[in-house]
Amino acid sequence: MPDTPSHPAVDRVAASLAAHGLAPEIVWFDGAVTTAQLAADALDIQVGQIANSLVFxxxxxxxxxxxxxxxxxDTDWLGGRLGGTIGRASKELVKEATGQVIGGVAPVGHPAPVRTLVDTALAEHDVVWAAAGHAKTVFPTTFAELVRITGGTPTAVVPESL
Incomplete structure (x- = not known):
């Protein structure tokens, strides 16, 4: 029986998914898939089906x-809609807030809840793929599940998605 890869952040994501009643297969890639295009190519899907987890x-x-x-x-446009200023999070803040590193941040499995917005453009796809806590991992889900498991707010993140 082959060894299933393991990583503490991925284990936390799997536990969080299980706590929400989900047990999707976590897919491990041989190499890091740190961009949406790399992940889409590896899965042979449309790039729009990738749910990028970006911390600002x-x-x-x-x-x-x-x-x-x-x-x-569109951080200027979205910040205006939210009534504040959106900036880039440092790698240290990303790690502190999510327990994960840039390139593998999952929507769940964080040390504490993080305010989350879920791009309404993801609703156009029956299945979307999100990182599972490591740059070599993803899991399948749906827009509705992302909103539910993150407690996120569905919103457009660019003007043309309205």
């Missing part, structure tokens, strides 16, 4: 934006 700051507090891999978050 909103007026200094962590903000997790789960965005479709088919576009970039």
């Amino acid at each position: 700051t909103l007026d200094g507090e962590p903000l997790l934006v789960l965005t479709s891999g088919s576009h970039r978050v």
Whole structure:
């Protein structure tokens, strides 16, 4: 029987998913898939089906934006909609807020809840794929499940998604 890879952050993601009644297969890749395009190519799917987990700051507090891999978050526009200023989170803040490192941040499995926005563009796909806590991992889910398990707020993250 082959050894199943293991990593503490991935184990925390799996436990969080299980706590929400989910047990999707966590897919491990041979190499890191740190961009939406790399992940989509490895899975042979559309890039828009990748749910990128991006950590920003909103007026200094962590903000997790789960965005479709088919576009970039318009931070000026989104910040205006949220009534604040969105900035880039440092790698240290990403690790502190999520317990995971940039390139493998999952929507769940964090030490404490993080305010989360879920890109409504992800609803266009029956199945979306999110990182599972490590740059070599992903798991399948749906837009509705992402909203439910993260307690996230569905929102457009770029003006053209309205």
